[in-house]
Amino acid sequence: MFKGLREDVNSVFERDPAARNILEIIFCYPGLHALWIYRIAHWFWIRQFYFLGRFTSHVGRFLTGVEIHPGAKIGRKFFIDHGMGVVIGETAEIGDNVTLYHGVTLGGVTWDKVKRHPTLEDNVVIGSGAKILGPFTVGKGAKIGSNSVVVKAVPENATVVGIPGRMVMEQKKEEGRADLQHGQLPDPEAKAISCLFDQIRELERKYDALAREHEQLKSLINTPPRVPASS
Template sequence: MFKSLREDISSVFDRDPAARNALEVLLCYPGLHALWIYRIAHWFWVRKCFLAGRFISHLGRFLTGIEIHPGARIGRKFFIDHGMGVVIGETAEIGDNVTLYHGVTLGGVTWDKVKRHPTLGDNVVVGSGAKVLGPFTVGSGARIGSNSVVVKEVPENATVVGIPGRTVLSQKREEGRVDLEHGNLPDPEARAISCLFDQLRELERKYALLAREHEELKNVVEASRRDVAT
């Protein structure tokens, strides 16, 4: 148990440059508190004490603003930064070394009592406000941009942005390192608009060239007419 607690605290220092000392982390990090409360609730849940598990989970939500269903499965070195508004559903599965930012939802899309929440592989980073909805897999090493809405499977090491989420980059990152630069992601809409502007400038250049040629031809024709008239 103490080894697990030390590992949790160490993961905070690895991924939050604002962390100064262990006491501050113990007292002031709601993501860490939510994780520990979840583990207690999960202990009751797997022993079929469902009411106790849900009640402890509810207390954790009240205290931290983070809702983790006790039926979810969470791996090692899980880190929620800030955390307010994070929701993790009952059948969600989270691998090792995963990072979530505030406002993230791992939600379901059906009322049936089946696997209805996503599975996150190892080393996944989910940016603030992102929604991952449905019983599919987000591959290991994937990054999901802030405020994206992901509704289908994500390949390993892919970067997904937009509504609905689209894969804009697939690149393996350094092994064992958590990539926190979730704000430094490609913007496919900006790229598309930039391409349209490039095409517009090219059309303007061609139009100007045609206009000059037309003016030159007009001058030649007028000069020819004057020569014939004289």
């Protein structure tokens, strides 16, 4: 148990440059508190003490602003940065070394009692405000941009942005700590608009060339023929 607690604290040190010391992490990180409360709730849940599991989870939601259903499955080195507004559904599955920023939702799209929440494999990073909705898999090393809405499977090492989420790049596997450079993510809508502007400029260039040719032909047609002078 203590090994797991140390691992959780070290995960904060690895992924939050604002962390200064162990006491600050233990007492001032609601994402870490939510994870520890979840583990207690999950212990009750898997032993079929469902009410105690839900009640413990509810207390954790009240204290931290993070709602993790006790039935969810969460791996090692899980980190929630800032925490407020995070929602993780009952059938969600989260691998090792996963990072969620505030406002993330791992939600479902059906009321049926089936697997209805997403599965996040190892080393996934989800940007703030992103919504991952449905019983599909987000592959290892994938990155989801802030405020994206993802409703279908994401390949390994892919980066997804937008509403609905679109894959904008697929990168090689990277070792080391997880990261998500929000300012460096491409914008597919802006790229499409830029392409349209390029096409418009090309059409304008062709139109101007045709207009000049038309004026030249018109000038030739309207010019009276030169009559040779009589000798």
